[in-house]
Amino acid sequence: MPDTLHGHVALVTGATRGAGRGMAVELGAAGATVYVTGRTTRATRSDIGRPETIEDTADLVTRAGGTGIAVRCDHTDPTDVRALADRISTEQDGRLDILVDDTWGGDHLIEWKPIWEHDLDNGLRAVRNALETHLVTLHTVLPLLIRRKQGLVCEITDGDDMFDNRYRGTMFYDLVKSAITRIGRTLHHEVHPHGITAVALTPGFLRSEDMLDRFGVTEDNWRDGIAKDRFFAISETPHYIGRAVVALATDPDHARWSGQALSAGQLAAHYGFTDLDGSRPDATRFITDAYYGDKPDADAADYR
Numbered sequence: 001m002p003d004t005l006h007g008h009v010a011l012v013t014g015a016t017r018g019a020g021r022g023m024a025v026e027l028g029a030a031g032a033t034v035y036v037t038g039r040t041t042r043a044t045r046s047d048i049g050r051p052e053t054i055e056d057t058a059d060l061v062t063r064a065g066g067t068g069i070a071v072r073c074d075h076t077d078p079t080d081v082r083a084l085a086d087r088i089s090t091e092q093d094g095r096l097d098i099l100v101d102d103t104w105g106g107d108h109l110i111e112w113k114p115i116w117e118h119d120l121d122n123g124l125r126a127v128r129n130a131l132e133t134h135l136v137t138l139h140t141v142l143p144l145l146i147r148r149k150q151g152l153v154c155e156i157t158d159g160d161d162m163f164d165n166r167y168r169g170t171m172f173y174d175l176v177k178s179a180i181t182r183i184g185r186t187l188h189h190e191v192h193p194h195g196i197t198a199v200a201l202t203p204g205f206l207r208s209e210d211m212l213d214r215f216g217v218t219e220d221n222w223r224d225g226i227a228k229d230r231f232f233a234i235s236e237t238p239h240y241i242g243r244a245v246v247a248l249a250t251d252p253d254h255a256r257w258s259g260q261a262l263s264a265g266q267l268a269a270h271y272g273f274t275d276l277d278g279s280r281p282d283a284t285r286f287i288t289d290a291y292y293g294d295k296p297d298a299d300a301a302d303y304r
Contacts, residue, residue, distance in 0.1 A: 016053060029067055
């Protein structure tokens, strides 16, 4: 990616790992100063228990060509988020150009059971970790963009319009992801008059650190995981959605997308960027045809 966001300031919440890390690094590769937040640091670990840290992400942002700034922040705590917003305002002279709202923290809380069998405390914690956090962040951070009358907000979710018309397998997960998509759409009505573009954005089958571990593979041999699940063949790295965010942020006409639910694959087809291997996986189209549609024998290679 060219150095197209030099001088721009971005905030990526939930940037410890996965899509958040990929988006932060790609924004850095485009030259941005990127604040990365999360709860796992080199000194303290969140209840998720994974080894990735926000300092690691910040280092990767800087190594990619940007400036990475790690800030521990619990986005369920309005006081923490207020301190974050104040810090950005002070350090960047009030400037924030891009807000990527990606808090999640729910994988270990979701049970693939009907709601009456799901642990209620876990379900409600998932709603708090993965949905309330988005609302707290928007309420507190959006004034930085509103004051400058410009900017981009990406609400990161799971599933575009095709998935929003289908049940995601368990109530709490479906509620959170559907609601975040709805936030990305309806936020348009509140921020567009102030010159800000708001979208919902989803990766496809994300090959995150956790997903690689679940399949017992690494990024180097990830294709070995296809033997466990043929749909893994359409998976993508976290850099792919990162490049989608950069494509939006560098498009002077990104307002045309405001209020829409978009996928990394859809934007790759429009803007021409690729994943790290040079392919353009379109998970939505493949899953629509091979799982929900009438092409069960479809070859994922034809959708890359």
